[in-house]
Amino acid sequence: xxxxxxxxxxxxxxxxxxxxxxxxxxxxxxxxxxxxxxxxxxxxxxxxxxxxxxxxxxxxxxxxxxxxxxxxxxxxxxxxxxxxxxxxxxxxxxxxxxxxxxxxxxxxxxxxxxxxxxxxxxxxxxxxxxxxxxxxxxxxxxxxxxxxxxxxxxxxxxxxxxxxxxxxxxxxxxxxxxxxxxxxxxxxxxxxxxxxxxxxxxxxxxxxxxxxxxxxxxxxxxxxxxxxxxxxxxxxxxxxxxxxxxxxxxxxxxxxxxxxxxxxxxxxxxxxxxxxxxxxxxxxxxxxxxxxxxxxxxxxxxxxxxxxxxxxxxxxxxxxxxxxxxxxxxxxxxxxxxxxxxxxxxxxxxxxxxxxxxxxxxxxxxxxxxxxxxxxxxxxxxxxxxxxxxxxxxxxxxxxxxxxxxxxxxxxxxxx
Amino acid sequence: xxxxxxxxxxxxxxxxxxxxxxxxxxxxxxxxxxxxxxxxxxxxxxxxxxxxxxxxxxxxxxxxxxxxxxxxxxxxxxxxxxxxxxxxxxxxxxxxxxxxxxxxxxxxxxxxxxxxxxxxxxxxxxxxxxxxxxxxxxxxxxxxxxxxxxxxxxxxxxxxxxxxxxxxxxxxxxxxxxxxxxxxxxxxxxxxxxxxxxxxxxxxxxxxxxxxxxxxxxxxxxxxxxxxxxxxxxxxxxxxxxxxxxxxxxxxxxxxxxxxxxx
Numbered sequence: 026x027x028x029x030x031x032x033x034x035x036x037x038x039x040x041x042x043x044x045x046x047x048x049x050x051x052x053x054x055x056x057x058x059x060x061x062x063x064x065x066x067x068x069x070x071x072x073x074x075x076x077x078x079x080x081x082x083x084x085x086x087x088x089x090x091x092x093x094x095x096x097x098x099x100x101x102x103x104x105x106x107x108x109x110x111x112x113x114x115x116x117x118x119x120x121x122x123x124x125x126x127x128x129x130x131x132x133x134x135x136x137x138x139x140x141x142x143x144x145x146x147x148x149x150x151x152x153x154x155x156x157x158x159x160x161x162x163x164x165x166x167x168x169x170x171x172x173x174x175x176x177x178x179x180x181x182x183x184x185x186x187x188x189x190x191x192x193x194x195x196x197x198x199x200x201x202x203x204x205x206x207x208x209x210x211x212x213x214x215x216x217x218x219x220x221x222x223x224x225x226x227x228x229x230x231x232x233x234x235x236x237x238x239x240x241x242x243x244x245x246x247x248x249x250x251x252x253x254x255x256x257x258x259x260x261x262x263x264x265x266x267x268x269x270x271x272x273x274x275x276x277x278x279x280x281x282x283x284x285x286x287x288x289x290x291x292x293x294x295x296x297x298x299x300x301x302x303x304x305x306x307x308x309x310x311x312x313x314x315x316x317x318x319x320x321x322x323x324x325x326x327x328x329x330x331x332x333x334x335x336x337x338x339x340x341x342x343x344x345x346x347x348x349x350x351x352x353x354x355x356x357x358x359x360x361x362x363x364x365x366x367x368x369x370x371x372x373x374x375x376x377x378x379x380x381x382x383x384x385x386x387x388x389x390x391x392x393x394x395x396x397x398x399x400x401x402x403x404x405x406x407x408x409x410x411x412x413x414x415x416x417x418x419x420x421x422x423x424x425x426x427x428x429x430x431x432x433x434x435x436x437x438x439x440x441x
Numbered sequence: 442x443x444x445x446x447x448x449x450x451x452x453x454x455x456x457x458x459x460x461x462x463x464x465x466x467x468x469x470x471x472x473x474x475x476x477x478x479x480x481x482x483x484x485x486x487x488x489x490x491x492x493x494x495x496x497x498x499x500x501x502x503x504x505x506x507x508x509x510x511x512x513x514x515x516x517x518x519x520x521x522x523x524x525x526x527x528x529x530x531x532x533x534x535x536x537x538x539x540x541x542x543x544x545x546x547x548x549x550x551x552x553x554x555x556x557x558x559x560x561x562x563x564x565x566x567x568x569x570x571x572x573x574x575x576x577x578x579x580x581x582x583x584x585x586x587x588x589x590x591x592x593x594x595x596x597x598x599x600x601x602x603x604x605x606x607x608x609x610x611x612x613x614x615x616x617x618x619x620x621x622x623x624x625x626x627x628x629x630x631x632x633x634x635x636x637x638x639x640x641x642x643x644x645x646x647x648x649x650x651x652x653x654x655x656x657x658x659x660x661x662x663x664x665x666x667x668x669x670x671x672x673x674x675x676x677x678x679x680x681x682x683x684x685x686x687x688x689x690x691x692x693x694x695x696x697x698x699x700x701x702x703x704x
Contacts, residue, residue, distance in 0.1 A: 047558050061545070335541055343529065346522065346526040
């Protein structure tokens with residue numbers, strides 16, 4: 026008996042084929058060719074998605090940009106890891122060294138800065154004025170975000186150095202901060218009200234720096250001035266936590282001692298809460314465009330399904346599996362949403378840049394010196410929007426793909 | 442000699458009925474036959490006699506109501522859908538009266554379709570499909586689009602597609618139905634070549650009585666029941682009688698025409 030087909034010049038390709046079913050690369054080729062074949066429809070569908078995505082992305086990037094601007098304005102370079110501590114009733118709950126040492130033992134606490142504050146009198150340049158006299162250690166100082174105008178900040182070894190703010194200088198008739206540095210002045214701080222060893226601090230200091238702070242007259246001296254005078258309690262502490270995530274747990278521990286805490290994180294949380302809501306509203310507005318785009322996409326995919334019923338039936342008669350046909354539709358939708366997302370994001374970024382340019386030009390004409398960015402394009406937003414768009418595409422294609430998988434090749438190929 | 446040939450398709454006691462409204466329509470009635478390898482099988486019968494349903498049942502596209510179809514001894518409808526798809530991609534070639542294409546793909550990609558579905562890469566598929574197109578003399582059309590070609594050209598490309606995976610079994614459902622006699626004859630000689638030179642088994646459904654003598658095995662289907670003829674002499678007799686029937690019909694119709702004229 027003759028071996029079957031041994032004369033046929035076409036060698037069976039089956040032995041060359043590793044896979045048993047259609048490759049993804051081939052399916053992708055089919056989907057791309059179909060995409061290109063229906064140029065106008067594909068373009069319009071993608072364009073719809075582009076509009077939707079760019080609306081969402083533009084507004085989101087605007088929201089994020091404004092959020093970051095506001096946060097920068099409010100928080101600046103101050104540390105979010107710091108917690109301010111004071112006592113609601115200093116007579117009963119004492120903010121003393123014992124308390125400080127206890128707080129230092131808490132987990133996640135890196136550093137504790139202390140500060141005294143008293144009303145005092147400054148004699149300088151022939152004048153005598155009322156000032157608020159602060160005494161802090163360098164840890165506290167570093168967290169206070171004092172800006173030096175002239176000279177330097179206090180250092181750990183300092184004992185008779187002092188900082189002044191501009192307001193105190195002006196009160197004694199000095200306008201030029203350079204003049205004040207290295208001069209000496211006398212500070213008197215009465216201590217009758219706090220049960221200190223000394224009844225007052227009277228000391229001569231050398232000015233090492235002039236700083237920008239507050240509107241009232243303020244002077245800043247090393248905390249050891251008050252330590253030596255035997256002042257029993259601090260007025261404020263700044264507690265530095267190792268990580269912003271641990272701020273709330275450390276605060277809870279400190280508050281359990283009966284102390285009061287405040288933190289920039291509170292402000293930050295409030296800002297973020299407001300913007301979370303605002304961003305949602307903005308995305309909501311953008312989503313209206315997206316909904317229209319989704320409907321367009323659904324329409325296109327459904328029409329494509331109806332148009333290609335015969336083709337799908339044919340492919341199944343030629344050996345395609347049902348799930349191959351589903352995959353084909355899923356790829357169609359993915360192509361549309363991917364291109365739509367990429368082009369939409371690019372469009373949104375370009376629009377944002379142009380709008381930002383114009384607003385900056387307007388602002389600088391009104392005297393704003395520093396350029397700013399109203400739009401933020403974080404990588405996570407790009408990825409999230411792209412993924413979300415593709416996900417939406419997959420949701421949209423669910424129904425057409427299911428129908429594609431259910432097509433009966435006989436019905437599809439029936440003659441008219 | 443015929444007795445020694447392997448059985449490719451074995452159809453036994455197949456019944457097919459459809460519910461149409463309240464009525465039960467019996468399309469195939471207790472059909473039993475077998476197709477042996479390297480044979481040319483022709484199914485003929487009037488429209489609505491159940492030919493297409495029978496073809497679909499054989500091709501593994503339509504599960505019969507009762508009965509069994511064996512492909513090389515394996516029960517076709519006991520295969521999983523994936524195995525069935527694999528069978529269609531690898532063992533069966535199909536040609537239709539009206540040709541179907543994936544319109545966005547060019548000729549060579551359409552011809553490659555069965556290869557794609559058996560997992561071949563585009564590179565290998567292109568080589569194999571080109572050979573198949575050369576077979577039907579259509580290699581020059583490889584990068585054209587099928588819908589831009591004439592009916593005869595399309596049908597030849599369809600033949601290339603049916604042959605591309607070197608199937609054991611070719612099903613041709615009135616492939617000459619829409620063609621002129623030159624193109625029709627060409628398709629027929631290709632099918633004959635497939636049987637004679639490449640040892641493939643052909644199943645042809647046709648209305649064209651002139652092709653009846655090509656058959657090794659004739660199935661006349663009438664109201665869903667099958668009458669088989671395998672003997673060459675009998676096939677010739679049937680062909681002769683069908684052709685004389687046709688002559689009678691022509692005579693009858695021309696008489697009617699003359700009658701109308703004399704009136």
